[in-house]
Amino acid sequence: MTLIALDDAQRRVLDGAQPLPAEDVPLAAAHGRVLAADVRARRTQPDRDVSAMDGYAVRHADLAAPPSRLRLAGVSAAGRPFAGRLAPGQAVRIFTGAVVPEGADTVVMQEDCTAEGDAVLIAAVPHPGRHIRQRGLDFSEGRVLLPAGRRLSARDIGLAAAMNHPTLPVHRRPRVALVSTGDELVPPGVIPAEGQIVASNGPYLAAALEGEGAEVVDLGLVPDRLEATVAAVQAAHGMAADVLVTTGGASVGEHDMVHRALEADGIDLGFWRIALRPGRPLIFGRRDGMRVLGLPGNPVSAFTCALLFLLPLVRALGGRADILPQTEPARLGVSLPAGDQRAELLRGTLAHQPDGTLTATPFAEQDSSLLSLLAAADCCILREPFAPAAAAGEPCRIIRLGL
Ligand SMILES: Nc1nc2c(c(=O)[nH]1)N[C@H]1C(S)=C(S)[C@@H](COP(=O)(O)OP(=O)(O)OC[C@H]3O[C@@H](n4cnc5c(N)ncnc54)[C@H](O)[C@@H]3O)O[C@H]1N2
Ligand code: MOO
Numbered sequence: 001m002t003l004i005a006l007d008d009a010q011r012r013v014l015d016g017a018q019p020l021p022a023e024d025v026p027l028a029a030a031h032g033r034v035l036a037a038d039v040r041a042r043r044t045q046p047d048r049d050v051s052a053m054d055g056y057a058v059r060h061a062d063l064a065a066p067p068s069r070l071r072l073a074g075v076s077a078a079g080r081p082f083a084g085r086l087a088p089g090q091a092v093r094i095f096t097g098a099v100v101p102e103g104a105d106t107v108v109m110q111e112d113c114t115a116e117g118d119a120v121l122i123a124a125v126p127h128p129g130r131h132i133r134q135r136g137l138d139f140s141e142g143r144v145l146l147p148a149g150r151r152l153s154a155r156d157i158g159l160a161a162a163m164n165h166p167t168l169p170v171h172r173r174p175r176v177a178l179v180s181t182g183d184e185l186v187p188p189g190v191i192p193a194e195g196q197i198v199a200s201n202g203p204y205l206a207a208a209l210e211g212e213g214a215e216v217v218d219l220g221l222v223p224d225r226l227e228a229t230v231a232a233v234q235a236a237h238g239m240a241a242d243v244l245v246t247t248g249g250a251s252v253g254e255h256d257m258v259h260r261a262l263e264a265d266g267i268d269l270g271f272w273r274i275a276l277r278p279g280r281p282l283i284f285g286r287r288d289g290m291r292v293l294g295l296p297g298n299p300v301s302a303f304t305c306a307l308l309f310l311l312p313l314v315r316a317l318g319g320r321a322d323i324l325p326q327t328e329p330a331r332l333g334v335s336l337p338a339g340d341q342r343a344e345l346l347r348g349t350l351a352h353q354p355d356g357t358l359t360a361t362p363f364a365e366q367d368s369s370l371l372s373l374l375a376a377a378d379c380c381i382l383r384e385p386f387a388p389a390a391a392a393g394e395p396c397r398i399i400r401l402g403l
Contacts, residue, residue, distance in 0.1 A: 003275035005385070006308065006343050010324070012270065013284055013293070013309045019319030020172040020242065027161055030152050032213050033170035034319040039146040042164040045138040049100040051076070053131040056091040056113055056120050057104035060128040068122045072115075076101055091120050100132055107131035139163070149321030151213065171319035173215045174243060177236035178202050181229060181248040181258060182297060185221045200371060201247040201295070201302045208306055209245075211403060214314050217241070224249060229261035233292075237265075241290055242317055245310060248297030250281040258294045259283050267292055275385050277342040278368035279304035298368040304345050307380070307399070327382055327397040332390055333361025339387040347377035350398070360398045377401055 022036030051057065057076060062068055070091035076082035078097035086092060086103030094100070094107060105128055112124035139145055145163060146156055152168070160168055185199040186192045199221055206216045217239055222232045229249075236244040249258035259271050262285055269285035269292075278301040283294025293310050295302040307325055315323045330350065346362035347370075353359055360381050363373045379398040390396070 003273050003280070003341060006274060006276050009272060009274045009276075009282065009284075010308060010312065013291075013313055014316050014323065017291070017313055017316035020174060020317055022169045023172055024167045024169055026167050027157050027165070030160070030168045030170060031154055031157055033152055033168070033173070034213065035146055035148050035150050035152065036169045036171045036319055038144040038148050039160060039163065039165060039168060041139045041141050041143050041145055044136050044141045045162055046133055046135060048081075049135050050133050051094045051096055051098050051100055051107045051131060052133050053107055053109040054095050055107050055109040055111075055131065056122065057082075057086065057094040057100050057107050058091045058122065059086060059088060059104060060106040060126075062089060062091075063106070063108075063122060063125050066123055066125055069116075070120055070122065072118050072120060074101075091122075093120075105129060105132070147321075149319060151320060171317075173213055174314045174317040175239065175241050176209050176214045176216050176243045176245060176314065177239060177241035178205055178209075178216060178218045179222050179229075179232045179236070179244065179246045180220070181222045181224060181232075181246055183224045185248075187221060200299055201297070204299065204303065205245060205247070205295075205306060205310075208311060209314060212311050212314050213318050214243075224257050226257050226260055226264070229257045230264050233261055233265045233267075237288070237290060243310070243313060244290055244292045246283070246292070246294045247302050250283050250294045250296045262292055262294070275342045276304065276308070277344045278366075279308070279345075280342065282309065284309075296368075299371050300347070300368040300374050303374060304380075307345075325399045327399055328358075330358040330360040330379070330381075330396055330398045332381070332392055332394050332396050333359045335391045336362070336383070336387075336389065338389040339383050339385065341385050343385050344383040344387075345380040345399070346383065347373055348379055348381055349376070350378040350400070358398075360396055 073090040074082045075093045076098040077095045081099040082092050082101040086101050092101050108122050114121040180199050180202040184196050186196050188198050209216045219232050219235050222228050246258050249256040262269050267285040267287040272282050273280050281296050285292045295305045312323045348360050348362035351359045379400050382397045
């Protein structure tokens with residue numbers, strides 16, 4: 001079987017992955033969700049000129065010959081504006097956030113003023129317009145501040161509230177069913193018998209998927225038996241999963257049941273060998289609106305396939321505008337030999353150099369079973385197929401690894 005190129009495989013997985021339908025959710029439930037429509041400001045902020053300081057609202061023309069003695073005409077507090085208009089020679093006591101009275105064009109902070117009964121003595125001569133936040137300084141009604149496809153940060157929620165939206169239109173979260181296959185697997189906390197290992201792919205994938213806003217249902221550990229694997233696939237249909245993710249059994253061994261179970265289920269299947277290290281075997285299929293990704297069992301291979309296929313698919317279904325992992329430039333910390341036909345994702349560390357450049361140093365050990373180094377990595381260094389030998393200091397591209 002020939003190896004297929006990484007970008008070709010990504011295109012096939014993402015082909016036709018349309019954003020899921022929209023629903024309105026209250027602001028309290030919108031953090032991390034993806035906007036299904038542009039969100040416009042429903043008001044202008046601030047909707048009047050307001051003070052940025054506690055002090056006195058004045059007419060700048062009255063400050064020409066300091067110290068200036070102005071008569072106090074009243075008070076403007078936040079939420080309780082001064083009703084009248086400022087006449088020449090007058091000042092209004094004003095507080096932060098309060099509406100600047102008509103006639104005033106400048107605020108003097110109280111540290112530069114001395115109150116004397118019903119007058120105020122002003123020593124400073126600020127610039128005209130000082131300490132006034134002009135109407136519309138933040139945003140104007142009708143402006144799109146949060147575009148469709150944006151994943152909402154906590155700051156975005158604050159902005160949406162200020163724009164006067166109690167709810168936001170967001171895409172439904174992709175529902176993902178997880179199945180970990182392998183006779184050798186026991187759950188974390190159980191002491192493995194000889195030859196058994198503690199399953200880590202499920203916990204990793206659940207965390208990574210939830211981090212991308214998916215709703216995850218972990219269907220648990222499934223032995224390498226056809227009936228058990230078919231039952232897990234049916235359970236995924238039963239919960240109306242948008243994506244079924246399996247790990248293990250993606251390769252060619254006689255215990256590798258996943259593709260047989262998917263075929264038995266009538267899933268239109270592609271079994272690929274991708275020009276990628278680690279992460280060569282990958283199963284992909286679809287049936288009745290459910291997409292299936294069969295990831296390799298080796299934990300780092302499962303990770304690279306999640307990074308490059310599964311998480312982008314979940315972002316696309318979730319309506320995100322940014323789907324593929326972003327690469328950025330760095331310089332190699334060590335020399336590397338020429339590559340072969342497989343693209344490589346080398347796990348490594350990043351260091352900032354005094355000249356502002358970033359050095360990426362791959363770990364010497366790159367075996368696809370090494371979870372300790374995967375967790376320690378800051379980045380993956382992406383090498384194209386047939387990359388020529390490269391010396392330390394030469395440019396490279398990296399994908400930063402976050403939470
Ligand atoms: N003859 C060949 N053998 C293999 C090939 C090949 O082309 N020909 N490909 C190798 C590559 S590359 C990979 S990657 C693996 C993928 O194999 P499977 O997807 O079939 O995975 P398993 O055999 O089930 O497991 C591989 C490895 O990973 C461990 N594992 C499995 N599930 C988990 C889990 N949930 N948590 C942690 N670790 C897990 C499992 O114990 C094995 O050690 O195949 C190569 N072989
Ligand atoms: O692709 Mo396997 O993923 O090399 O370990």
